[in-house]
Amino acid sequence: MLGRPSYSLNEDSTTPPSMQVETQIGDYYVTYMVFPAFPSPNQPGRVNLYASRIDDGRPFDGEVAFKVRDDSLFNDDEELLGVQLPDDNVFRQGFEFREAGNFIVRAEFEAGGEPYQIDFPLQIGEPARWGPLGLTVAAIMVLLITVNFVQRNRLISDKIRSGRQDRAG
Amino acid sequence: MMMVHPGLPSVWAAALCVFMLALSAYILLANTVSGRPAKTISLANIPVLGAFVRALTGTPVILLFLKITVVCLFVLVIAAGLSGSQIPERNIATVLTWNIWWAGLIISVFFLGSAWCAICPWDAIATWLVRRRLWRRAHPNNSLNLRVSRRLRSVWPALVLFIVLTWFELGVGVTSSPYMTALLALAMVLMATASLAVFEGKAFCRYFCPVGRTIGFYSQLAPVELRPVNTDICAGCKTLECYYGSETVDPCPTHLVMGRLKQNTYCTSCGNCARSCPDNNVAWRLRAPSREAIEDARPHWDEAWFMLGLLALTEFHGISMAPFFEAWLLSLAALVNDSGKLLWSFSILLLSGMLAVVLAYAFFVRLTQKICPGRSEFKKLFSGFVFVSLPLAFSYHLAHNLSHLFRESSGFGALLLNPFGLGAQPLSMMEKHSRHQDILFSQDFLFASQAALLAFGFWISLKVIQHRGYVLAGAAGLRLSPMIMFAITITGLHVWLLMQPMMMRF
Known part of the structure; x- marks a missing residue:
């Protein structure tokens, strides 16, 4: 499926697996590959980008700027990774991150007077694996404690009400 | 490189077409509706199997063991x-x-009806957390026991959640992400727990759960049902333990009264009714798999939309796994200037696919309304004839899933040895090819099963049309031709979809 990462390994190659995403934007069909598929902090990696026109398959031959930012809400701080010219029609951008985290790599180029911006996810190191589990457990605990508290109040109110009715009756 | 499975050979497709035409001609020419009494066989009376069935429904131990096993796998x-x-x-x-x-x-x-709901890990975990009991009747004060608001007391919430689930599954690609799969599992547990803690009974199972409702509607075509052994005992019952529960057994989680139960749709097979009945008057029994959809199930407006949604989403599953789907997605993305994961384009295609099925169905119902005597209400015909979509959706869903199960379950044994995939590399091309060849049963058996399922679904759908047409509008023979055309169109689409190569999930 387009836009979905797929992991591949060829038995003819001794290289570690890579992650590849394909998508299209405007007049261009874009293939993006991260090598290695799961880069760790302080490990050099590379992004390869290939863009070709949808109508005639002609590869894009201008220059592509690669930028990176944290994949978090309300974050606009962007850093330029580099500006690349095609090497055998492929734009290659090296990277090395010091810290683990989720990042967005933005590839920018201009073609036919139109600006193109394509965002791709890049995960460095292991994500906070157990965070969602902790959140779920916490949410369930809060829910159950709240329900218990409300129910206890209800029961006490019912007891008081029935006691009053008994006395009145 | 994407691997694709071969589609149904054209010889099978041709045989199906001949079968469809011959059966349609027979129904069009026949002017009567055969009404034979329903035959059932109590499973409890079958030697050997009967003892197991009695133990399963009479004591909670086996069910609890199965629940714990499934919950362990879920964790x-x-x-x-x-x-x-x-x-x-x-x-x-x-x-x-x-x-x-x-x-x-x-x-x-297809074999066990809604049995899955009885061991569902989402509900099991939610029940253990909220009720704080493994099986005995819980203290009612552990939940707020609020009634679900009148507006939500329908299957609309389940339909919306089913569309959302399909969007996540096929659009976002949860199926190819272990992390997102785990998040989805946690979200389902959270929803089930919240529902149980706030609402009375098992509102999540009855109104919200998209999987439970799918199973429920398909169970109308299942060959098993949980029903009274002797309806006279139920008629004379004043205590209704099946509905209210007993001292030790919880009441029916979906508020069903066994004596009046006519359809499987909302039965979760939990067996509370069988365990609480003081007369041991509830048991599993075998039945004709089609009878409920043909005759017994009562039409409802919201359920009609769910059944149509089920048909549309099932077809969309098949379409999204055909190689041509990517070309459609690309063309639409170019048209709407979509990029990235192409989620806008995907969403448009998903909604268009659903709309197409609804419009086609409404068109054929309207035609039926025009040519039938008495001019029945459109809404009545729309809700009444919709049961035709159940066998069509179910048979295609089964045929499609057989392909997944037969062709994509290889390698599971190796996965059990390393379930977390620690240190594992992606499949090499050689492994992909080897898995592609490694099919559970022979390919010819798969094709024959798929063709038989579609033929079965079509046959049941015609029986539904024949019976419901007579009951709803006094129609028979040629007057049923629009609805028969609908069944032919949908089955034709299903045959064509099965003939397409199918992309391997991963």
Whole structure:
């Protein structure tokens, strides 16, 4: 499926697996590959980008700027990774991150007077694996404690009400 | 490189077309509706099997053991999804959830009805957390026991959640992400727990759960049912333990009264009714698989939309796995200037696919309304004839899922040895080819089964049309031709979809 990462390994190659995403934007069909598929902090990696026109398959031959930012809400701080010219029609951008985290790599180029911006996810190191589990457990605990508290109040109110009715009756 | 499975050979498709035409001609020429009394066989009376069935329904121990087993597997899926390898074919979270469970679930309905709901891990965990009991009747004060608001007391919430689930599954690609699979599992547990803590009974199972409602509607075509052994005992019953529960057994989680039960739709097979009945008057029995959809099930407006949604989403599943779908997606993306994961384009295609099925159905119902005597209300015909979509959706769903299960379950044994996929590499091309060749049964058996299922679905759909047409509008013979055309069109589409090569999940 387009836009979905797929992991591949060829038995003819001794290289570690890579992650590849394909998508299209405007007049261009874009293939993006991260090598290695799961880069760790302080490990050099590379992004390869290939863009070709949808109508005639002609590869894009201008220059592509690669930028990176944290994949978090309300974050606009962007850093330029580099500006690349095609090497055998492929734009290659090296990277090395010091810290683990989720990042967005933005590839920018201009073609036919139109600006193109394509965002791709890049995960460095292991994500906070157990965070969602902790959140779920916490949410369930809060829910159950709240329900218990409300129910206890209800029961006490019912007891008081029935006691009053008994006395009145 | 994407591997594709071969589609149904044209000889099978031709045979199906001949069968459809011959059967349609027979129904069009026949002017009567055969009404034979329903035959059932109590499973409790069958030697050997009967003892097991009685033990299963009479004591909670076996059910509890099955629940604990399924919950353990479910916890493994969450743990592997969150902390295991993110290569989908090397992680048990994605393989067990999407290749085995999701594909096998529908096949289980074909044999066991809504049995899955009885051991569902979402409900089991929620029940243990909220009720704080493994099986005995719980203290009612552990939940707020609020009534679900009148507006939500329908299957609309389940339909919306089913569309959302399909969007996540096929659009966002949860199926190829162990991490997202685990998140989805956690979200389902959270929703089930919240519902149980706030609402009375099992509102999540009855109104909200998209999987439970899918199973429920398909169970109308299942060959088994939980029903009274002797309806006279139920007629004379004043205590209604099946509805209110007993001192030790919880009441029916979906508020069903066994004496009046005519359809499987909302039965979760929990067996509370069988355990609480003081007369041991509730048991599993075998029945004709089609009778409920043909005659017994009562039409409802919201349920009609769910059944149509089920048909549309099932077809969309098949379409999205055909190689041409990507070309459609690309063309639409170019048209609407979509990029990235192409989620806008995907959403438009999903909604268009659903709309197309609804419009086609409404068109044929309107035609039927025009040519039938008495001019029945459109809404009445729309809700009444919709049962025709159940066998059509179910048979195609089964045929499609058989392909997944037969062709994509290889390698599961190796995965059990390393469920987290630690240190595993993606499948090499050689492994992909080898898995592609490694099919559970022979390919000819698969094709024959798929063709037989579609033929079965079509046959049941014509029986539904024949009976419901007579009851709803006094129509028979040629007057049923619009609805028969609908069944032919949909089955024709299903045959064509099965003939297309299908992309391997991963």
